[in-house]
Amino acid sequence: xxxxxxxxxxxxxxxxxxxxxxxxxxxxxxxxxxxxxxxxxxxxxxxxxxxxxxxxxxxxxxxxxxxxxxxxxxxxxxxxxxxxxxxxxxxxxxxxxxxxxxxxxxxxxxxxxxxxxxxxxxxxxxxxxxxxxxxxxxxxxxxxxxxxxxxxxxxxxxxxxxxxxxxxxxxxxxxxxxxxxxxxxxxxxxxxxxxxxxxxxxxxxxxxxxxxxxxxxxxxxxxxxxxxxxxxxxxxxxxxxxxxxxxxxxxxxxxxxxxxxxxxxxxxxxxxxxxxxxxxxxxxxxxxxxxxxxxxxxxxxxxxxxxxxxxxxxxxxxx
Amino acid sequence: xxxxxxxxxxxxxxxxxxxxxxxxxxxxxxxxxxxxxxxxxxxxxxxxxxxxxxxxxxxxxxxxxxxxxxxxxxxxxxxxxxxxxxxxxxxxxxxxxxxxxxxxxxxxxxxxxxxxxxxxxxxxxxxxxxxxxxxxxxxxxxxxxxxxxxxxxxxxxxxxxxxxxxxxxxxxxxxxxxxxxxxxxxxxxxxxxxxxxxxxxxxxxxxxxxxxxxxxxxxxxxxxxxxxxxxxxxxxxxxxxxxxxxxxxxxxxxxxxxxxxxxxxxxxxxxxxxxxxxxxxxxxxxxxxxxxxxxxxxxxxxxxxxxxxxxxxxxxxxxxxxxxxxxxxxxxxxxxxxxxxxxxxxxxxxxxxxxxxxxxxxxxxxxxxxxxxxxxxxxxxxxxxxxxx
Numbered sequence: 001x002x003x004x005x006x007x008x009x010x011x012x013x014x015x016x017x018x019x020x021x022x023x024x025x026x027x028x029x030x031x032x033x034x035x036x037x038x039x040x041x042x043x044x045x046x047x048x049x050x051x052x053x054x055x056x057x058x059x060x061x062x063x064x065x066x067x068x069x070x071x072x073x074x075x076x077x078x079x080x081x082x083x084x085x086x087x088x089x090x091x092x093x094x095x096x097x098x099x100x101x102x103x104x105x106x107x108x109x110x111x112x113x114x115x116x117x118x119x120x121x122x123x124x125x126x127x128x129x130x131x132x133x134x135x136x137x138x139x140x141x142x143x144x145x146x147x148x149x150x151x152x153x154x155x156x157x158x159x160x161x162x163x164x165x166x167x168x169x170x171x172x173x174x175x176x177x178x179x180x181x182x183x184x185x186x187x188x189x190x191x192x193x194x195x196x197x198x199x200x201x202x203x204x205x206x207x208x209x210x211x212x213x214x215x216x217x218x219x220x221x222x223x224x225x226x227x228x229x230x231x232x233x234x235x236x237x238x239x240x241x242x243x244x245x246x247x248x249x250x251x252x253x254x255x256x257x258x259x260x261x262x263x264x265x266x267x268x269x270x271x272x273x274x275x276x277x278x279x280x281x282x283x284x285x286x287x288x289x290x291x292x293x294x295x296x297x298x299x300x301x302x303x304x305x306x307x308x309x310x311x312x313x314x315x316x317x318x319x
Numbered sequence: 320x321x322x323x324x325x326x327x328x329x330x331x332x333x334x335x336x337x338x339x340x341x342x343x344x345x346x347x348x349x350x351x352x353x354x355x356x357x358x359x360x361x362x363x364x365x366x367x368x369x370x371x372x373x374x375x376x377x378x379x380x381x382x383x384x385x386x387x388x389x390x391x392x393x394x395x396x397x398x399x400x401x402x403x404x405x406x407x408x409x410x411x412x413x414x415x416x417x418x419x420x421x422x423x424x425x426x427x428x429x430x431x432x433x434x435x436x437x438x439x440x441x442x443x444x445x446x447x448x449x450x451x452x453x454x455x456x457x458x459x460x461x462x463x464x465x466x467x468x469x470x471x472x473x474x475x476x477x478x479x480x481x482x483x484x485x486x487x488x489x490x491x492x493x494x495x496x497x498x499x500x501x502x503x504x505x506x507x508x509x510x511x512x513x514x515x516x517x518x519x520x521x522x523x524x525x526x527x528x529x530x531x532x533x534x535x536x537x538x539x540x541x542x543x544x545x546x547x548x549x550x551x552x553x554x555x556x557x558x559x560x561x562x563x564x565x566x567x568x569x570x571x572x573x574x575x576x577x578x579x580x581x582x583x584x585x586x587x588x589x590x591x592x593x594x595x596x597x598x599x600x601x602x603x604x605x606x607x608x609x610x611x612x613x614x615x616x617x618x619x620x621x622x623x624x625x626x627x628x629x630x631x632x633x634x635x636x637x638x639x640x641x642x643x644x645x646x647x648x649x650x651x652x653x654x655x656x657x658x659x660x661x662x663x664x665x666x667x668x669x670x671x672x673x674x675x676x677x678x679x680x681x682x683x684x685x686x687x688x689x690x691x692x693x694x695x696x697x698x699x700x701x702x703x704x705x706x707x708x
Contacts, residue, residue: 027405027408027409028401028404028405028408028409029404030400030401030404030405031401031402031404031405033401034397034398034401037397127487127488130492135488135489135492136394136421136422136488136489137421137422137425137445137447137489138394138396138421138422138425138426140422140425140426140451154433155404155429155430155433155434156404156408157401157404226397229397230396230397230400230426231400231426231429232396232400232422232425232426233396234394234395234396234422234426235394235422236393236394236395236396236422276353276389276390277389280352280353280388280389280390281352281353281357281361281390282353283353283390284353284354
C-alpha cells in the first residue's frame with residue numbers, strides 16, 4: 001500500500017462505520033450521537049495521555065467548560081450551531097491554557113492531583129453560580145437554530161448524529177495530520193525522553209502547554225456538541241467521575257493511538273448500553289469483570305490486541 | 320415449495336389469532352436501578368409499580384401493560400435523552416415514567432414534547448420540571464409544597480426565630496427559599512441561612528454556631544441516608560434539644576431511613592406528604608400487598624409516588640383504550656382526583672402537578688420497637704408553591 005492509499009483508507013473508516021451504525025441501529029440515533037461525542041472527547045484525552053504521556057483525571061473540566069459556554073452562548077447571544085462550536089473550542093482551549101501554565105510545572109502524581117483539584121474548583125464555581133448555570137438542576141432551555149439555516153434538529157437525533165459524526169471525522173483527520181507533523185513527533189519525543197529534547201534545545205514546557213491547549217479545545221468542542229444536541233447541560237459534564245470514565249475508555253481502546261481512542265469509546269459505550277439493558281440491576285458487575293479481563297489479557301488495549309492478532313495472521317500466512 | 324406453504328400457513332394462523340390476543344401498551348421506566356441511588360429510588364419505584372399491578376391487574380380485559388425498565392444511575396442529561404429517544408423510537412413505548420434527578424427529567428422533556436409521549440414523573444422535584452413538556456405529569460412532590468406548610472406550622476407553634484441549615488444543592492436551596500419566604504411572610508425572623516456542602520458528615524461546628532444564636536427552631540433539609548443519620552445524632556449530642564431549639568424538618572424521617580435513625584429520631588417533627596403510619600384502608604391494603612411481594616421493603620414516599628404514578632398511567636391507558644392518543648390521555652389525567660395510600664390527591668388541571676395533603680408528623684416508637692411517623696396535623700390540598708418558569 002502506498003501512503004496515499006493508506007491515508008485515503010484511514011479517512012474512509014469513520015464515514016463507513018457511521019453509515020453502518022445507522023443501518024444497524026436506525027432508531028437509536030440519539031445514543032449514536034452520544035457515542036460520536038464521547039469518541040471525540042476520548043480522542044482529545046488521548047493527546048494528553050497517549051501523546052504527552054500525562055495521566056489526567058481532570059479532562060472533564062475542558063469538556064464541561066465547552067458545554068456550559070456553548071449553552072450560555074446559544075441562550076443569551078446567538079442560537080446558531082456552528083459559531084456555538086467555535087465558542088466551545090475557545091472555552092475549552094482557554095481553560096486548558098490557563099490550567100496548563102500551572103499544571104505543566106508539576107509531574108507524576110502531583111500533576112494528577114492538580115488536574116483533579118482544578119476540575120473540582122471549576123465544578124464548585126459552576127455549582128455555586130446557580131443564577132447563571134442552574135446549579136445541579138442543570139442549564140436548560142437551549143433551542144438551536146437549524147444547521148446552515150436549513151436542517152432542523154429532530155428528536156430522533158438524526159441530524160445530531162450526522163452533525164457529531166462529521167465533526168468527529170474532521171477532527172480525526174486533523175489529528176492524524178498533526179500526529180505525523182514535526183509538532184506531533186516532537187510531542188512523542190518529549191514524552192519518551194524530555195531531558196534529551198531539552199538538551200537539544202526543545203522547549204518542553206511550551207510544547208506541553210500547546211498540546212494541552214489543543215486537547216482542551218477539542219474537548220470543549222465535544223462539550224459544545226453535547227450541549228447543542230442534548231439541550232441540557234448538567235454538572236456531570238464537569239465531574240472527576242466522568243474524567244475517570246473516559247480515561248477507562250481510552251485505556252480500554254489503547255492509549256497513544258487515535259484508533260484506540262475511537263475503538264475504546266465505541267466498544268465501552270455499546271457494552272455499557274446493552275449490558276444495562278439486559279440487566280438494569282447487575283450490569284456493573286459485568287463491566288467490571290470485562291475491564292479486568294482487558295487489563296490482564298490485552299495490556300495494549302483493544303486496538304493493540306487487534307493489531308497483534310492481525311500481525312500474527314499475516315505472519316502465519318507468510319510462512 | 321412445501322416449506323413456503325408451511326410458512327405461509329403459519330403466517331396466516333398468526334395473523335388470524337392476533338385480534339384475540341390482548342393489546343400491549345408499553346411503558347418505559349427510567350430510574351437508578353443500580354448504583355448508590357437504587358436503594359432510595361430505583362427499588363422503591365419498581366416495588367410501587369409492581370404492587371399497583373398486583374393489586375389492580377391489567378387496565379382492562381384486553382389491554383396488557385408491559386413495563387420496560389432502563390437504568391440511569393445519576394444525573395446525566397445526554398444519556399437520559401438517548402434512553403428516552405430509544406424507548407420511543409425503537410421499543411415503541413406509548414408512555415414514559417420514572418426520573419429521579421431534575422436534569423434527566425428536563426432532558427427527556429424534549430422527547431416527550433416532540434414525540435407527544437405522556438410521561439409520569441415519579442420523583443424529580445424541582446418546580447420547573449412539569450412545565451418543560453405539555454405531556455408531563457408529576458405524582459411526587461415539590462420542595463416548596465412541603466416546606467411552606469412546615470413553615471406555617473412552625474409559626475402556629477409559636478416559633479418566632481429560626482435558623483435554616485440545608486444541603487447545598489437544588490432541592491436544599493428550594494426548601495430553604497420557600498421556607499424562609501413563608502416564615503417571614505408570617506412574621507417570623509430568620510437569623511441565618513446556612514448551606515452545607517453535600518459531602519459534609521461532621522455537623523458539629525454548624526450546630527454549635529446555631530446553638531449560640533439561640534433560635535426557637537432549626538429548619539433542616541438533608542438528602543436521604545448517612546448525612547441525615549449524623550445530623551440527627553449531632554443535634555442530640557450537641558444538646559440542641561435540651562437548649563430548646565426545636566427540630567423542624569421535611570423528608571428527614573422518611574421510612575427508608577427511619578429505623579436506621581434509631582432512638583435519636585424519637586420526638587422529631589417533620590412535614591411531609593406520606594407517612595407509612597397514615598390511617599386509611601387504602602394505605603393498609605397497599606402496605607399489605609407490598610409486604611407480601613417484597614418482605615424486606617419499607618413503604619416509602621418514593622414507593623407511593625410510583626404506585627400513584629402507575630395509577631395515573633392506568634387512567635390514561637383506559638381513557639384512550641390503549642391507543643396512542645397523547646392529548647386525550649393528558650386530558651383524562653388533568654384534574655383527576657383519587658384516594659392514594661398517602662391520602663386524597665389531585666392532578667392539577669392546569670399545571671399537571673400534584674395537589675396533596677401535607678402532614679405534620681412526630682416520630683414515635685411503637686410497642687414492637689419500630690419507629691413510625693405519627694400524623695398529628697393535616698394541611699389539606701397543598702399546591703406547588705414554587706415559581707413556575
